[in-house]
Amino acid sequence: MTGTLEVVNPFDLTTIGSVPLVGWDDIDGSLKVATQLHKTRKAWLPAHQRAAILTKAATLMQDRFEDLAFQIANEGGKPLVDARIEVTRAIDSVRLCVHEIAGLAGEQIPMDLTQAGAGRIAFTQREPIGPVVAISAFNHPLNLIVHQVAPAIATGCPVLVKPADDTPLSCKSFVDILLEAGLPEEWCRFVPCDLATAEKLVTDPRVAFFSFIGSAKVGWMLRSKLAPGTRCALEHGGAAPVIVDKSADFDAMIPDLVKGGFYHSGQVCVSVQRVFAPKDMAEEIAERLGSAASQLVVGNAIDATTQAGPLIRPREVDRVADWVAEAEQAGAQILTGGDKISATTYAPSVLLGVPKDVKLSQNEVFGPVVCVYEYDSIDAAIDQANGLPFAFQASVYSQNLKVAMQAVQHLDATAVMVNDHTAFRVDWMPFAGRRQSGYGTGGIGYTMHDMTQEKMAVIKN
Structure with a gap:
């Protein structure tokens, strides 16, 4: 235990909850397990199981609709009328992940376009990229988490998620819902932590994909320190x-x-x-x-x-x-x-x-x-x-x-x-910043594509 994160209502600054901060030893252990999960292909969750978990999660979110909306308003300061819209979007986003699982497909590659390739059949398939680390922002404390975490689950990537310090409760609620829906705990870890620990996590060479939503200053700094091979997506702001x-x-x-x-x-x-x-x-x-x-x-x-x-x-x-x-x-x-x-x-x-x-x-x-x-x-x-x-x-x-x-x-x-x-x-639309406003493209299907990698098989007749 490295301390506690107190959560306040940003209007009257009254304390509304708290979450314990996670230290490096625990995060290191979770990352070790995530890495082993990805390496052990027999441990991968099949598509039908991932779809069933996300479908159940969407149902649980619908059942808790008003509680989730109130939590968004209470910790993040978004008016209740808009918080309800966010919950609706978050539920739809989870269901969209289920729909997009069917699109995680490869294609046939023509090989006989020249004599050199003749007599071969080739096709591609998409595989999960590996452990995902997500750091999120406060302004859409449920739907942003869904956009980062649900695609990881949908594609079969273990994920560690650090919420914004101001709004961790909505993130925890979603992770808890995923676990209640049947996701094994080792596939999704809730890791609120201090900045130094977060930086150590993000820059660890075991991280395959880094998803960041927040300030340009922090996002570009973290990207500059990523280990070789780590892919990323950054979403910042504009004017x-x-x-x-x-x-x-x-x-x-x-x-x-x-x-x-x-x-x-x-x-x-x-x-x-x-x-x-x-x-x-x-x-x-x-x-x-x-x-x-x-x-x-x-x-x-x-x-x-x-x-x-x-x-x-x-x-x-x-x-x-x-x-x-x-x-x-x-x-x-x-x-x-x-x-x-x-x-x-x-x-x-x-x-x-x-x-x-x-x-x-x-x-x-x-x-x-x-x-x-x-x-x-x-x-x-x-x-x-x-x-x-x-x-x-x-x-x-x-x-x-x-x-x-x-x-x-x-x-x-x-x-x-x-x-x-x-x-x-x-x-479901592409959502991205140019130049200093971001890197990569968000949107459920686009994020799922980024969290997978293509493998080709070439079969010689």
Whole structure:
């Protein structure tokens, strides 16, 4: 035992639970067992057993739906209405893993394309890559864990999972559900630990695949220290841009942008942050966004009426306040918000005319702040949107197909939403950051592919 991790409600900071931290000796033992499981092919779980376990797990999650939703809201600060959506997505994601198991198939490789290959038959099959280590983030404490752990189980990889320090309870609940559903304990270990122990785990040469969701600073640091041969996937953040064309349907767009910008108080890696609007329309758009944002109910996420909850830690409230103050001092106009409500909450805020060189324009805010910028031409807006060292999802609002396609083709993003906000996602689509925003591609099927490796058999007749 190396200590205890206390879990608090991020709104009122009351203690709601705790989990014991796991020390290196225990983790080393679990990793040794995981490595042996992978090496001993007779110990591999057959596909039908993996599918049955995940199917049972989805049923147990459905049975505990409200408890899981309350836990997400209570430890992570996501409003209860959104926490329920997360539980639904998590259940669907587990079921999607079951569906994708049938797709873990190889293909026939034609060999007689030249004389050298004639007289041979070749085919491929996919095998589990080996022990997986997953480190997750706080903002979707159940569904992110599902996206990292359930694909490992589905592909037959033993997995060790370290949750975010702020939100370990949802992770533990999911691991416990997997075990209750029939998964042998050695195939999935819950290993909350300190950063030094986590780094030692991640960089161990026995790790075959490392899955990380969290800050770019930590993710890229850990990737730089991986042992030779360890594969990885990193998911970080961005400062999602929205291009508004003069033909956009403002009545439909405004509630969209409010949802995309203030969902989970902006603590989403693809949250709407930078809105680029025609110069003669920018003020009106900012005012309408500000008016809608000012009506959001801020409070404890476990209250049914709350629409925007707390930030995960008080220091994040202070950071957002500092960034907004810097922008205001540099000439930005605050149309709504712009201040702390309490030590743990920040008012949903809309700013207009934010200078390009302040932190709000240069970095991911990860808080309830949307900035509106004026542009003279679509080309100039796209150039500014592409001007940061990270890129994730983007969007364009337009009723003009030519303009929409211009944005799709020229925005530097892995996905461009047309007439939808940047935070849209379904769990089977590819989901990835470019440049400093990440490495590899998420999404259930894509993660399962990464957690397997291809083997070819060539049979000479």
